[in-house]
Amino acid sequence: xxxxxxxxxxxxxxxxLGTYGLLAKRHLIHKVISANFMGSGVFLIxxxxxxxxxxxxxxxxxxxxxxxxxxVTVALTALGLAIVKRYYTATGLDNLDDExxxxxxx
Amino acid sequence: xxxxxxxxxxxxxxxxxxxxxxxxxxxLALPPAANGLAVEMRDGAKxxxxxNVVTAVLLDFRGYDTLLEIAVLMLATVAVLSLREDPAxxxxxxxxxxxxxxxxxxRTLAPLMIIVAGHLVWVGSSEPGGAFQGGAVLGAAGIxxxxxxxAQPAWAGQRIVRWVLTVGLLAFIGVALYPxxxxxxxxxxxxxxxxSLILFIEILLTLSIGAxxxxxxxxxASATAGGxxx
Numbered sequence: 070x071x072x073x074x075x076x077x078x079x080x081x082x083x084x085x086l087g088t089y090g091l092l093a094k095r096h097l098i099h100k101v102i103s104a105n106f107m108g109s110g111v112f113l114i115x116x117x118x119x120x121x122x123x124x125x126x127x128x129x130x131x132x133x134x135x136x137x138x139x140x141v142t143v144a145l146t147a148l149g150l151a152i153v154k155r156y157y158t159a160t161g162l163d164n165l166d167d168e169x170x171x172x173x174x175x
Numbered sequence: 176x177x178x179x180x181x182x183x184x185x186x187x188x189x190x191x192x193x194x195x196x197x198x199x200x201x202x203l204a205l206p207p208a209a210n211g212l213a214v215e216m217r218d219g220a221k222x223x224x225x226x227n228v229v230t231a232v233l234l235d236f237r238g239y240d241t242l243l244e245i246a247v248l249m250l251a252t253v254a255v256l257s258l259r260e261d262p263a264x265x266x267x268x269x270x271x272x273x274x275x276x277x278x279x280x281x282r283t284l285a286p287l288m289i290i291v292a293g294h295l296v297w298v299g300s301s302e303p304g305g306a307f308q309g310g311a312v313l314g315a316a317g318i319x320x321x322x323x324x325x326a327q328p329a330w331a332g333q334r335i336v337r338w339v340l341t342v343g344l345l346a347f348i349g350v351a352l353y354p355x356x357x358x359x360x361x362x363x364x365x366x367x368x369x370x371s372l373i374l375f376i377e378i379l380l381t382l383s384i385g386a387x388x389x390x391x392x393x394x395x396a397s398a399t400a401g402g403x404x405x
């Protein structure tokens with residue numbers, strides 16, 4: 070059992086957890102957090118897999134890709150939260166299952 | 176609806192179990208030892224004059240990714256800024272709330288954070304660090320200044336801030352296009368000025384990323400600040 074597998078397996082687990090949350094949770098903020106879970110899982114998998122080199126340190130390419138991914142995740146999260154908040158002020162709902170009442174939009 | 180919450184929903188459980196099995200199997204099937212591109216990247220970084228390999232990958236070998244990433248960040252910021260409802264709500268909420276301790280702490284921390292941000296960018300070419308780390312520290316310093324009442328939250332949408340938001344991307348596009356006038360291809364930095372060009376982009380990117388993070392925070396905080404519903 071090598072070290073990289075620990076990180077990679079953790080990443081796979083996080084990704085699966087995020088998938089469950091994204092599909093099963095109704096609250097929109099839960100869904101945003103679940104998407105973040107999935108992203109973090111992908112990052113862990115990438116970083117873990119980049120550390121399999123038998124000679125001379127980790128692979129910098131996955132690291133750079135993860136760095137890029139973190140910034141995109143921040144952008145995604147902020148946009149998601151802004152849309153959720155706007156949806157809440159417009160309809161008073163925190164999920165997409167309930168129908169907005171007529172005239173609830175301003 | 177009450178019944179649905181008592182048990183974990185079956186379909187999501189199946190889906191995530193399937194994802195777990197599928198991705199897990201794919202990961203386990205990979206060989207336990209692989210060099211990837213580590214060796215090539217280290218040699219390439221040595222040739223490019225950027226000693227930090229990750230920075231070399233980000234801005235040189237895979238500069239196109241980073242260019243598009245900055246565009247994504249800017250687009251998201253513009254979208255969040257256009258979704259905010261009451262830009263003044265946050266300042267009403269903050270006004271007069273900062274106590275003497277937070278004030279003193281901010282006066283000590285904010286200049287330090289700006290120095291740290293500059294340092295992170297500067298060492299980014301040889302040590303861990305770079306535009307994103309520096310920009311994150313810069314953005315955090317801005318958030319601290321706003322929350323303690325030293326800066327106005329309303330300036331998130333002002334013209335100067337919009338320029339700072341875009342200057343990183345504009346400079347990056349300019350530097351990326353510049354070699355094409357000399358017959359080169361996109362992002363093919365001229366060898367003699369490669370390091371200074373990358374540093375130039377990094378400094379402007381830091382400002383843009385810092386402004387982006389601050390704007391994202393301010394805009395989403397002002398969207399429903401005060402918690403009142405119409």
